[in-house]
Amino acid sequence: MRRLLSILMLLALAFPAWSAELRYMLRVDGLACPYCAYGIEKKIKALDGVDKTSVEIKLNDGLVIFQADTPEPMTEASLKTLINDAGFTLRQFQAQPLKPKNE
Amino acid sequence: MKNIAQYAFLPVLTILFLGAETAAAHDPVFGLGPHTLFKGGVEIHAGGHREKSGDESETEAELQFKYGLTGDWVAGIGIPYVRSGDGDDNRGSTNLSTKYRFWRHDSFGVQESMAVLGKVILDDGEGLHGVEPDGNDYLVGLTYGYEGRKWYRWASVRHRFNADATTGAERPNVWLVDLVGGIRFSPTEYHEPDWVWMLELNGELIERVSQGTGSAEKQLGGNQWFLSPGLMWTYRNFAIKAGVQLPLFYDLSKDQEKGDYRALVELEWHL
Numbered sequence: 001m002r003r004l005l006s007i008l009m010l011l012a013l014a015f016p017a018w019s020a021e022l023r024y025m026l027r028v029d030g031l032a033c034p035y036c037a038y039g040i041e042k043k044i045k046a047l048d049g050v051d052k053t054s055v056e057i058k059l060n061d062g063l064v065i066f067q068a069d070t071p072e073p074m075t076e077a078s079l080k081t082l083i084n085d086a087g088f089t090l091r092q093f094q095a096q097p098l099k100p101k102n103e
Numbered sequence: 104m105k106n107i108a109q110y111a112f113l114p115v116l117t118i119l120f121l122g123a124e125t126a127a128a129h130d131p132v133f134g135l136g137p138h139t140l141f142k143g144g145v146e147i148h149a150g151g152h153r154e155k156s157g158d159e160s161e162t163e164a165e166l167q168f169k170y171g172l173t174g175d176w177v178a179g180i181g182i183p184y185v186r187s188g189d190g191d192d193n194r195g196s197t198n199l200s201t202k203y204r205f206w207r208h209d210s211f212g213v214q215e216s217m218a219v220l221g222k223v224i225l226d227d228g229e230g231l232h233g234v235e236p237d238g239n240d241y242l243v244g245l246t247y248g249y250e251g252r253k254w255y256r257w258a259s260v261r262h263r264f265n266a267d268a269t270t271g272a273e274r275p276n277v278w279l280v281d282l283v284g285g286i287r288f289s290p291t292e293y294h295e296p297d298w299v300w301m302l303e304l305n306g307e308l309i310e311r312v313s314q315g316t317g318s319a320e321k322q323l324g325g326n327q328w329f330l331s332p333g334l335m336w337t338y339r340n341f342a343i344k345a346g347v348q349l350p351l352f353y354d355l356s357k358d359q360e361k362g363d364y365r366a367l368v369e370l371e372w373h374l
Contacts, residue, residue, distance in 0.1 A: 029214075030207070030209030030213065032214050032252055034297050035129060038340040039174075039373070058292065059291075060292060084174055085141060086142070
């Protein structure tokens with residue numbers, strides 16, 4: 001029993017936590033002017049776990065990039081709704097891990 | 104009570120700008136565009152308008168608040184204050200407006216959309232030049248807009264239904280037609296100050312009406328077209344818009360003077 005508990009503890013330490021910092025890259029259509037894109041910045045910064053200093057809007061590339069540390073990864077559906085509420089269309093979605101939380 | 108016909112040289116001043124839809128965001132300065140506000144967003148809008156016609160002039164300031172109900176639907180309230188050249192100061196009529204963007208097509212760096220506008224100009228103002236509406240005025244509009252990283256173009260049509268004056272004098276209805284082109288010479292990035300230059304063709308088709316009889320008969324209404332250069336300067340969530348309407352063509356009923364110019368400056372914040 002003691003050995004089993006030790007193994008479980010080692011496994012728990014060996015695996016990264018579910019919570020991980022992700023870099024989200026959104027391809028957003030309709031990004032024509034900086035003034036109109038402010039709604040995207042505001043809505044993303046209002047999300048829990050978002051690193052507010054990481055929010056970047058690249059108008060000439062049609063990209064919105066940010067980093068977030070959330071218990072569950074953000075879904076494409078939720079970000080599609082967010083972008084639509086800001087008045088634009090989410091065309092592509094990409095989330096890449098930056099580093100595990102327990103490193 | 105003065106009769107509206109005594110101010111026949113000011114038909115457009117008193118009919119159009121009290122409660123005319125002020126432009127929003129990256130919309131034309133004088134025309135109507137399909138822009139709305141992001142969901143949950145608040146817009147604070149302060150505008151100043153000046154118009155000169157012969158020896159007469161008029162200045163109007165308006166404060167507007169708008170709220171984004173959805174990403175495509177906005178509602179707002181505007182409270183104008185009007186000062187005429189003869190020292191007649193009045194609080195203008197409160198206006199309630201809503202705009203719904205019913206079609207939107209987004210592609211890389213481009214947004215095309217169409218919207219409808221509805222507006223009620225309440226009968227709660229103090230009147231101007233002794234002309235007090237005997238009821239609410241209504242404005243409806245339809246607009247199309249193309250916005251790209253470089254080129255802009257808009258088209259819109261609006262119709263204003265004016266209530267008669269309390270004196271019984273008819274206040275003519277108005278059609279407004281706008282064609283606008285715009286250009287951003289430099290494709291600025293998000294955190295850079297952004298300039299868009301515009302040229303508008305604004306048409307005002309005012310219903311022709313007659314008042315009085317015999318030698319006292321006055322006629323109002325007619326058509327006029329303006330060429331209007333303007334610009335938008337924005338920085339993140341703050342915008343300044345300015346433009347001048349210059350007379351291009353007039354076909355007004357007799358007894359009316361054409362306007363010399365109209366100027367508009369607007370400040371806008373998105374919060």
